[in-house]
Amino acid sequence: MxxxxxxxxxxxxxxxxxxxxxxxxxxxxxxxxxxxxxxxxxxxxxxxxxxxxxxxxxxxxxxxxxxxxxxxxGFLSTHSHLFTSGSRGLGVAETLYGWCDSMLGLIRHASPSDIYWTTLHGSLDFLDHGVTTAYDFTDPRIPWEPMIDGVRQESDAMRPVEYQLRQIDAKADAGLRFVNSTPLDDAVGTAEEVLDRFATVVDHLGTLDPRLALGGAISGSVQWSNRPDGAEIEVEAMRRFGVINQAHFLETREAVEHQRSKFALYQRAGALGPGMIFGHFIQTTPEIIEATAAGGAGMSWQPSSNGRLASGTAKVPQMLELGMTVGMGLDDQACTDIADPWQNMRLGMFLVRAETGRPLDMMPATVLRLHTLGGAELLGVADRVGSxxxxxxxxxxxxxxxxxxxxxxxxxxxxxxxxxxxxxxxxxxxxxxxxxxNGRSTSPLATEAKAKVREVLVPLAEAHGWPV
Known part of the structure; x- marks a missing residue:
């Protein structure tokens, strides 16, 4: 319309x-x-x-x-994985890594066309729930491999570049505003080869309507990466292409000390400044929070998924008190299961209050701002959206x-x-x-997206012996 x-x-x-x-x-x-x-x-x-x-x-x-x-x-989700929209309800007895094995295993063999439809389905679902702008992590070109003792298992498999580009196209076709976050897939290639691959994505974003494609970003992967120069490559990508970076970091209760040890990699690389965002950021220490705030980096908070995956509750009141910029995100539709920003705000309030015992530590006006203008400030798009x-x-x-x-x-x-x-x-x-x-998309693609998600995912699961 x-x-x-x-x-x-x-x-x-x-x-x-x-x-x-x-x-x-x-x-x-x-x-x-x-x-x-x-x-x-x-x-x-x-x-x-x-x-x-x-x-x-x-x-x-x-x-x-x-x-x-x-x-x-309209709400902003400052941390989203829209391609997961057809994978809800999986891994309910698992924490993060086991849930990833369950959910990402389902789409391990997806094609660029398949992932287009799951991303389009997720984008329209966000709009139907009042989310008009999303920071979206595209599914990597390297398929998911299990984590063992906090270390990612090696893989040199690489999907075609169209796998990432079609996820970008799906968001634009849905009419959703977005900041597109691309994994660098640094397990394959030299630093320059990694950056050259990312340049292809940046060029593609430049062909789209700038009122929808609000910006580009990299998906920081130091928590997942086995590469010692991973943080340096991310900082160079930020500098060279003028993009922001959001890293999944200190999310899960597994291998906490190993995760924390990687914070020094970001510090030494000079990453702790505006444009650097830590997603989840739960298993922190006071020293890590203070260093992050002092450097000017921000944080994206996902209370619904953090509860679903038993990851914990982030120290958001302390972060806000130190002046950190914080936004809220809905994370995967496969681990919030309903893309409901009101539920997300309320869960954020309730989890913080339950942990601290102090109602004033998280009030309704605070979470509303974090899910709107605060999120826009975090993503650097507050001149266009958020209020x-x-x-x-x-x-x-x-x-x-x-x-x-x-x-x-x-x-x-x-x-x-x-x-x-x-x-x-x-x-x-x-x-x-x-x-x-009234919860129904006006997009001419909505009916087809609903059918296609079933058409592509069920045969994938059956063909590869994946339970659904």
Whole structure:
């Protein structure tokens, strides 16, 4: 569905996430308007206000009267693996490495066409759940090999470059905004050969609509890599191509001391600065957190998957107190199982509170900001997405707290986080275009994606003796 040239949103409980973050009350902190309006022109927010809009705002505009529903920014997932969308429910008795064996074993023999459809399925699923921007880790060209005592088993198998490129195309075809994160697959080739392969991906990203392809990144792999110069190669890729880096790091309870020993590799390589993100970052020490914060690196928090895989609870309050930039992510759809950002926010709150015993350590306004503007700041895209502000891309949700009814809104921001969810999500707009209505995608590819995921994955499992 094409976006109208001009769209006027009326009668909205408007959460801009553009207020004063230092304010003591949630409504001021997140820029709440009890009766707000928003004007969108050519996919960009042109004006925002309270009460009745000026007559000029109505001229030539299509009107969307939301009748008191919430209108809020689309969520960001700062850590996602969209290709896993067809692999949910696997490895439920496993922690990280065993779960990876189960889930990634299913798609080990996937083709570039197969992985396109699973990624498209995951991208549309994100949009249907209100996630309009994702940092997405593409599945590597080197298939998964088991970890034993924290060490990745060697492999020189290499899928064609189209395997990565088709995952990028799927996100663009879905209409999802994304930062594309590519594994360097450093187990094969010299440092220059590794960087040359990455250049092909960067070139491909440059051919896409920059309003969708928001940037490129590398998938830091020092935790998984057996290569002693892995961190140096990642830092050189960041410098040479102007990309950010997110590393899965200190995630699991297995081989903790071995994992921690690798932090020094990033330190010596000079990686600890803006643009360096540690995903999960659970099995830390106070010294590691302090060094990371001092260097200016950030952290992506995945509470739903961390709970599902029994990985632990990250020390997010301490990280925030030290000034680290933190965003939230939904991780694999195969280990959150439902791509629900409300569930993710609530689990984050509840896990932190359960661990510290202090409710004020994680409040609703905090997790909402981390899943929107905080995530955009972490990814370096806050000039375009993450909040509803004039000049930004018009990515927003319509969330009706009366259908089904949650009762009085005693504290609007807190009710939005604690009491709402996908069942209240009536519409998802990306650039002022309706992308999903009542949980159903408007994409012409949605029906085919649903069929293709079953068509490609079930035969793969049967052909290679994989239980489903």
């Amino acid at each position: 094409n976006a109208p040239e001009s769209l006027l949103v009326l009668n909205a409980r408007l959460i801009t996430v553009a207020g004063d973050p230092a304010a003591e009350d949630d409504e001021t902190a997140l820029g709440y308007h009890e009766q707000g309006w928003m004007l969108v022109r050519d996919g960009v927010i042109a004006a925002i206000g309270d009460g009745e809009p000026p007559a000029s705002a109505r001229e030539g505009a299509e009107v969307l009267d939301v009748a008191g529903a919430f209108v809020a920014p 509803l502000e004039v000049g930004k891309l018009a990515d927003f949700l319509v969330v009706d707290p009366t259908d089904p009814d949650i009762g009085p809104l005693w504290h609007p921001i807190r009710n939005y986080v604690l009491s709402c969810g996908p069942r209240h999500l009536k519409a998802v707009y990306v650039g002022g275009r309706l992308a999903s209505s």
